[in-house]
Amino acid sequence: MISKKEVERLADMTRIAMTDDELAKFAEDLNEILDRLMGLAEVDTQDVDTTYQAAPLEEATREDVITSSLPAEEVLKNAPEAVDGYFRVPRIVD
């Protein structure tokens, strides 16, 4: 069971503003989803060794060699607000 209050907390955690109605609707949806996910409890997973990906382990690291970065214009080209080479955002409260 998941309450509307908890959904509000989740929305806050994931930084999505929502109206009260939306929270109520999503609470309904999430409860239904949670119900279905509870089906997983039936599976006996006691001796399962977990893996984190779908494919076999193949080592993939790289050498400490500098590769070219993006030119600053490219970095900033999609910026909603760029000033003097920086990205600007409204004030950070705490």
Place this chain on the structure above:
Amino acid sequence: MSKYETIIGLEIHVELKTDTKLFCGCATTFGQEPNTQCCPVCLGLGGATPVLNRKALAYAIMAGCALNCQIQDIAKFDRKCYFYPDLPKAYQTSQDDLPIAVGGYVEFEDEEAGPVRVRIRQAHLEEETGKSLHEGDNILQARSSMLDYNRCGIPLLEIVTDPDLASPAQAREFLEALKSILEYTGVSDCKMEEGSLRCDANISLRPKGSTKFGAKVEIKNMNSFRAVQRALEYEEIRQRELLDAGEEIDEETRHWDEGVGKTLSMRKKEAPDYRFIPEVEIRPVIIDASWVETLRDSLPELPNARRQRFIAEYSLPSYDAAVLTNDKFMADFFEEVIKVYEEPKQVSNWLMGEVLRLVRDQNTALEGSSLTPKGLGELLALLSKGKINGPQAKEILAEMFSTGEDPKSIAKKRGFEQISDDSALLSVIDQVLVEHQDAVESFKSGKDRAFGFLMGQIMAKTKGKADPRRTKDLLTEKLSQM
């Protein structure tokens, strides 16, 4: 005598000195124009995928070994999710349940308590965030903030101690010991002023004899080792006063304000749930035991061991050994000099004395100077053979420090050969005694200062080249015969 016991633990973030970032090939050079060392990966652009820098992993393992930790047999990363503008992906790739190194320790000498061992709970790899600059004076008053992602993605090692530190002074000593160890390994510069080392502290007090931990307060925003000590000292007093008054300590995070010299309460927030999820885009890396051994073997002799060896091998006092081995470059330098000139105590005296004075006065580092071990050795040899005197040696040293020229050439250039030949000295002494008979009378009537006056005259006549010791002996003899 305080009726409370202080318990301190530290959380230290150290930037690793790799050429490139943890998950991409962007350079890590400090102080560049903003947003010029960024790529899709460290900017968090959609579709960019991270690839692990093997050297960062190696450095983390080396640090773990230097801290006497056990190294995991697998390197696995996790996403720590939260929102902040300096965190482009809205998660920091870090390590949650399998930190690269666990269960180590650091040992150092505390002035009061003697030898201290602080346990290292764990060390793990994670990535740096970007830098935010705030318009106006500080973050609380700024209307907007400016973001630079050059730093974003640089590899960090987060080192967490157990709460084994018993005083603010010990906390500072620990940090100095840690810095020394990590500098020796070469994995980090540990320059707090440049941001390559950061430290947060946790402190609690409890009545002596109690086994229950007191309320823990976290302190942030300390920008130097001294600030760490000062902040903890302040906090210790603050907590003690509250406890004495029978009040409770709030478990909270406090901000150290260097300007006013106080810790200030920050707005209380619920502890965040970081919703850790394995970083599926970085395949777990198997860490081969033989690789760890190779890395461990590649470590130089570490500070504590080196200090012990300096005491034993060179018969140096503990103090000298500690100063010389605090910095690896200095310790290496010392041993190179010994190869050329085998008088450890003398070399030590000169390094700790004149050389360090030059370093301080010129606000530089030994590494940045032109002084070479061979040069210093030759200089001391000249001095011991009486070819030059003490003051001359100091002058030559200063020149060597800036130019790197060899001491013999400098001495010759300045005409510094010391006069130690008795007959040459005696002729000058005789001359001076004749010219300053009143000084001689003065001495004979018990005024010792006159001796110094006569010495000064002899030195001036020889333009400072007279061997002071021999001159003193000869003058003394001469005067006694008069």
Place this chain on the structure above:
Amino acid sequence: MKLCNLPAHRLIEMLSTKEISAEELAQDLLRNIQAREDQVKAYITIDDAENILAKAKAADAKRDGASEPFLGLPMAIKDNICTTELPTTCASKMLEDYHSPFAATVCEKLEQAGLIFVGKTNLDEFGMGSSTENSAFYPTHNPVDPTRVPGGSSGGSAAAVAAGEAIWALGTDAGGSVRQPAAFCGVVGLKPTYGRLSRYGLISFAPSFDHIGLLTRDVADCALLLRLLAGHDPLDATSSRSKVADYPNALGKEIAGLTVGVPAEFLQSNLQGEIKGAIHDAIQALKDAGAVVQEISLPHLGHGPSAYYALSCAEASSNLGRFDGVRYGLRDESAQDVTTMFKNTRRQGFGPEVKRRILTGAMVLVKERREECYLKAVKVRQLIKEDFHRVLDDVDLILGPTTPTTAFKLGTTNLDPALVYDADRFTVAANLAGVPAMNLPFGFDGAGLPIGLQLIGRPFGEETLFQVGSFLEECAGSGKNI
């Protein structure tokens, strides 16, 4: 037969003998897009006709016999794959004006081989959905019956290929998003083995599930395209160094002696009658040709959708955090502080399905639910993967349906979410296990809607899919175009 309806391998022949020019081909394609796009709405962005024709002309000038076979061939790219010339919107308001500064590795390979990007195709927003109705802009219509969905999330790509608005296209598949629209539109849709194609540049919502996939007219085209694009990418740590086979060699190879497994769980579930019939026809054809067909069991298959949903949403909740209005994309300009900016931007930028999945992901990862939801799902995934590997030790290939029904009507998805959830059950399994799977068009149902069969192979065993696929394709007399 219109040029734009021919398979790529046929066009390659005609181009190499100069029977046609790339310019003619481009013109024919553009004419057909003009004719059909109003109804189908397969594209979000179509490049300027002048630009396309200019590139085609340049390709003609450069062409030198058969040395560069792909020169001048048009290509359509799903709009969640990064390209530098055309925008990459992910069918979301969040990225409506986003111009990626880098191109996906697969796109670079295509451009280097001389292919021309015609446009970016429509999808369910960020790949979340099974009908393309979740696009923030407009739904795509199934070219076979425009009152029905083309499937999703690669609905635009599948519809474009089926409607002759593209010769072939790239899609992406996290839970069936290439195979299901391929089945609904009657085209070949391949999800290769995880790691076969580089994901660098794929704006994925669930990185351990997402794959780049291929949508083509026939199996031969699919083999050709896979050979061009497959291979290790140092920029993608999940990409494989496994050897790239000469896939077209597998076409038409003898299938006698191959063993084909048909999962009991697939046949026992609720399937549209004609689809069941198609499977039986295929089984018969295989048997007649000397293949051994046997029933197999994938006991944990029924839990696939739940495991998929829990895990993919968990990954999505962190993967989509980067869309926060700071560095690119939509930003709420009215906010006075950054947290409000985040919240409003994401409120405006994301559609309801995206929000729902992000919330679901956060829900399964919070401390209270992590163990029973997230970690449990990871274990169930492992069991499903083991089921597949065990079965694929015994059989060369698994045969089954791609979808339980043929294309459903537009506007019916929201009526019963449970149906949608379960409808993915045949396709999600291959994403959970990482094995390659292909949709093969195999006849039509009573209403004239395409039926698709799913072939699932061993990791990096795409050759077997092409081998059996080309055989069954011939049986079905498919390769027919709309």
